[in-house]
Amino acid sequence: MSDDQDRVISDLMGRLGIYAQGIAMALMALPVPMSLPKGDQGKGLLRDFLPAVVRAYEIADEQPIPVEQRAIACTALLHWITAAELTVAYAVSGDQYRADAALLAMMTGEPMLADLIEWLVDPEGWEPPQD
Template sequence: MSDEPERQIKALTGALMEVYETLRLICLHLPVPIQLPRGPEYDLNTLVPAVSRLIEIIGDQPMREDEQSLVWGSALNWTAAAKLYSRYLLTGGDFVSRLELELLIQTAGEGLIIYLDGPDSTTQE
């Protein structure tokens, strides 16, 4: 049973970084490419300010507003998750905080998937 908290932290870390890496790669292919920090080692003290800056400037990209909104929302959810993740590690985490983290990470990832699926996925018929 003592391995469960470690497994949960490892899963949260992996999910958080997977979404970050997807966001980083998307940013490289924006109309005006944006370079976010790249691994192999990731430090949230570097990543959070970089993604926060992305949130501030994504509206300047020459792209459709719905695409901007997907990247903006995913980046915002990722940033909130990263900040909560840091507090989660410091406090030992609790059940509700873990669920909040999972929700933020999932929401960020879903926005990026919709963005990658293209314009047809964001319009209703």
């Protein structure tokens, strides 16, 4: 692996780790809390946290919250899953488009996660994003 590829992987994993912390916080704040393993950076993030997020994605639509928030939660989780898998694919192949796609998935999912967290903190004051 080149030094540049190592740096890109490190940057992607760091961002995935921060996104993972937000996911863990949001899922614990749901009406039916979901506990996830620690989202430590590195192999634990992919070995332990990724399968837990996949499972959370599979059952998130069972939460007793409005349909719009369920959709936002599922979408934020799906973007994290996609980013994690693309990061692994980049580490294996070195194809730059995979690193770019992983970053794009995170950049798309993080604001959705922020919207979910905002709603969880104050469901009465939340307004859907204006497009």
